[in-house]
Amino acid sequence: MIAELGLAALWLAAALAALQLVSGALGLTPKGAALAGIVRPVAVVQGLLALTAFICLIYVFAVTDLSVKLVAMNSHSMKPLVFKIAGAWGNHEGSMLLWVTVMGMAGGVVALIERRLPERTMLATLAGQAFVSIGFYAFLLIASNPFERLSPTPVEGNGLNPLLQDLGLAFHPPTLYLGYVGLSVAFSFAIGALVTREVGPAFARAMRPWVLAAWIFLTAGIAAGSYWAYYELGWGGWWFWDPVENASLMPWLAATALLHSVSVLAARNALRAWTIMLGVVAFSMSMVGTFLVRSGILTSVHAFAVDPERGSFILVLLAIYIGGALTLFALRAGTVTEGERFALVSREGALVFNNVMLSAILGIVLFGTLYPLVAEAMGAKVSVGPPYFNPMGALFVVPMLVVLAVGPLLRWRNDRFGRVGGRLVIPAMLVAAGAMALLVMGGVSLLPFLGLVLAVGLAWASLLPLRERKLRRTPLAVWGMVMAHFGVAVSLFGMSSESAFSIEKLVAVNAGDTTEVGPWLVRLDGVEPVAGPNWTALEAQLKVRYKDADPVMVRPQSRSFWTPPQQTSESALLTRWNGQLYAVLGGEGEDGRWQLRLWWKPFVTLIWIGGLLIAFGGVLALIGRVKSDLRRIIARDRTADRRESQGR
Amino acid sequence: MSEETPTTTRKGGGWAIWLPLALFAAFVALVLIGLLRPADRNVESTLIGKPVPEFQLPPALPARPGLDSRDLANGKPHLVNIFASWCLPCRVEAPQLAALAEAGVPIEGISVRDTTEALQRFLDEHGDPFQRIGADDDGKVQLSLGSSGVPETYVIDGKGVIRYQHIGEIRPEHVPLILDKLREASR
Known part of the structure; x- marks a missing residue:
């Protein structure tokens, strides 16, 4: 019923x-x-x-x-x-x-x-x-x-699917969906504006909270998904450039660009056609991502969601909506009047640079995700992984991060680098000091090296917009921006540190054996069976000790579910302020020894803390924007009331 | 440093404005090629080359023996068809199974989550190519065979080793492929 x-x-x-x-x-x-x-x-x-x-x-x-x-x-x-x-x-x-x-x-x-x-x-x-x-x-x-x-x-x-029987699942996909679908509102606004040709600051202010909210959900969803993959898949990695991950990253990149361009439109009435196009593109990327995941046209670890026939249905929807919107854009955007002009060195200039870089990264991710299809159409089977995505992405991420440090300090319309240069001395010195320290240490490859030094400089530079401001009178939106940019630095530091300093160890041990990984001593006390509501598991009792601290027990499991029968490994994580110990129980060898896979990952948690900071920055900005919008509405109503009473 | 270099916003009118649409059209074309070409959906099951997991299924129909994994290792290749009366694609593949049975291929059935009456009606209506039919009422045997849906069909050689897994219905164009696999299995 x-x-x-x-x-x-x-x-x-x-x-x-x-x-x-x-x-x-x-x-x-x-x-x-x-x-x-x-x-x-x-x-x-x-x-x-x-x-x-x-x-x-x-x-x-x-x-x-x-x-x-x-x-x-x-x-x-x-x-x-x-x-x-x-x-x-x-x-x-x-x-x-x-x-x-x-x-x-x-x-x-x-x-x-x-x-x-x-x-x-x-x-x-x-x-x-x-x-x-x-x-x-x-x-x-x-x-x-x-x-x-x-x-x-x-x-x-x-x-x-037992892999999905996890609290992460309860919140990760719906969070992403809120993000994807929130962008549909931006899409509809863009269509509405194209139909009536009314593009301006009022339009941007109406669209902005939706873009912000969708972007917050996407950010949180991606961070949660990455952490879920990290602890649930038991492979020790946190990002696999898997098509499904890319499917969530692409709308995020488009939404990030849109978020910045819509701010330009709201503040300066510039970037009109570009903002409209990003509005269309952001939701299009959501749909393209959903299509790629659902159609099974690309194989991935997320293959639980596959169905070719439904894929065709979504493709038809895509063709109608995206094709239609882009056609409308092509027909109408030429008649949307040009926005305000600005100099190359200005806040707008930096934001345009940011937009171009984000679009380039989006292009790279999209191309890398689709390349296996291109290759298959020509008769070859390939998969595209980190060796392509990491350096190609870095090519554009690095300049973008440099501009990210400078951009928020510039004035709207027209500015000089000379005016803000002085404030960037300390971040530049931090970068130089970090670079020297890493060079002395040695053994860090180029990308993590760049990531670490830029993260340090950016962390400082991101706080600079707060200087010379009365903190209590600083608008929430500025706090939000600062926090989000700081979060980028934090997350970047975590990623680079994980990639530069992780220690991995695969050992076969008897009960009672002790092994060393980084600053940790790990001793296998034994392996015991345990039972859960719909699974049974073998659980390793590991007594681990960080340097001279008291030993702690951790218990990684190898779980067997029976409906449907499937094995998963439940990794055990132990978090310290400076990193995580990650332990996975493998199989039993023929000689009765147990396989253990152990990692020490310095500062890895900063990846997700940074992600949360970024999302939280978005929340602050959203609250600030909505509050000031409300204030403006109330003020306008009052004026209207007053006029009315005076008129009579 | 800051000469007046007025940067215009991306102004429409030129060809650039059609670029997003052109890129999207290229995307659709690419994906259509991917969807339309007979895609290589032969997911290589990890069970291929391994013996059939042990199972004993009770008879699904009173007049017909059930299915035991040992029945499959009798020296001759078999087809094992996982089906159900409630499964629409199973009706689509029924004529192909009938043709294979006609050609002398021994076909064993595993009926998943079914009732005797519904099964009998299904066989009366769509033909009955099966030598034995085991009743897999909770779908456990199906899962242990690495099958996640109905219909699926396995080619099992005379030693009871899985040689091929066909996911989805057997369409007329698949029959030669199945016969090929059976021939390989009988070597």
Whole structure:
């Protein structure tokens, strides 16, 4: 019954999206103006209906209603409740439903609160949002109905991929989805602005909170995903340039560029066409990423989400939406009037440089991700990995980081390097000192070397915009920027340190043996069987000691799940302020010795702490922007009231 | 240092404005090639070359023996078809299985999560190429064979070693491939 309710809500939501599109489009014409009034309410109800459907899906998963095919395929009555609920979106149909739900809700919120834009642009925007939603509703209802019943009802479900049975899963994909789909709002705004040619600071201020929010979720989602891969896959790496990871990185790069260009548009009314294009590109990258993951056209460790036929369906959607939006862009952007001009050396100049670099990195990642396809079309099978991505990316990341240190210090419109040069003396000295120290130490390869010294200089330089400001009167948005840029330095330091200083050791040991890895002594006390709710495991008892500190027990496991049968390794991590010990239990050798894989990774945690700082900087900026927007709205209302009372 | 070098925002009008669309069109073309060409989806199962895991399945139909992994190691190559009455692609492949049975290929069935009545109806309607049918009611044997969906078909040689795994339905164009694999397995 609940499943049918969900399905009904989904159909209704799809119908309302169609109504929203038609009334929004007709509302733009002189004859259909009467329809304009219903667009906003329809958008709100559509979002609520999608939410209803999603809640129904969560319910059938929570109670393990095995007569619903999706539940039977992906869940299991013996799973802990939190994983049952997470199972609702840990599969194709559920995650697509989450997608349309977020999209519908976002459209509803825009309809409810956004009053700054000209009403015509709003109509076009909401119609655009509905247009995109319809495709995804159709996809759900035609090709991947999440509420399909199964007859006869099986007595037990198939379980969930045990790799995914982890708290990380409960939050990582939905976080990314919020980011992907948040960009759909920017996309719709861009379409709306192209239709009515109204591009300016007001438009940028309306779009900015959405871009910021989506970008925050993407940042947090990528950081969480990277940490999940790091501890769950048990390979000791934190980024694999895997197509699925790239699929989340590409929208992030586009959103980062968009975030900066939309600020230029808001502050200086420049970069109009470019911002519109990035708005289109950012969401396009979300869809391209989803397509690459879902279609199975690229193989990856994330292959649990593969289905070629659905891939074709998404490709058709892509062709319609992205192709359509880019055509509209090509036809209209020429008529969007040119923005304000600025000098090469100026805040805008630095931001344009940042945009160009980010776009170049985006191009590199996209090309590297697609290259196996190109090669396959020519008859060769290749895979592209770190040897391509790392140096090619660095080629553009390094100049970008240098400009990142300088850019925030420059004035809008026109400035001289000479004016800010003095403040950069200390960071430059830090870079030089760091470089010398590393050269004396020796043995650090070029990329980690550059990363370490730049990180140190950038950490200092990123704080400089706070100087000569009264800290308590500094706008939150500036704090946010400083924190995010500082986070970049922190994360960069972690990445470089992990790559430069990690120590890896693979040993076969008997119980009682002690081995050394970096500053740690590791002793295997024994290996014991343990049982969990739906798995059993072999657990190594490791007594580890950091230098002269007291010994600590860590317990890496090799787990066997039985629904479905699969082995995973649960690494054990021990965090100290200056790094992490990472232990993985391998198999038992024929001589009764156990394989242990041990890493000492100095400052590795800074990678994700930096990521969180970046996201948190975004949160601060978002709060600051929304607050000042609210203040402006209230002030305007007051003035309007006053005028009214004076007029009478 | 700061001459007045007015940088214009990317101004439309020229060919550059069509560039994103052109790049996207190239992307779609590339992906279409990838999707349309008979992709090499032969996922090499790690079980290939390994003996069939041991299992004993009870009969799915009262009048027909169930399936035991030892039945497969009788010196002749077998096809083992994993199917279910509720599976639509299984109906699509039924004529091909019938043709293979006609040609003298011994076909064993593993029916996954099914009921006797539904299974009987399915076989009455779509033909019955099976010598034995084991009932895999909880899907455990299916999983132990490394199969994650229905239908899947295995070529097993006379020693009970898995030689080939066919994922998805057997379409008419796959029949020669299956016969080839059987011939290889009988060597």
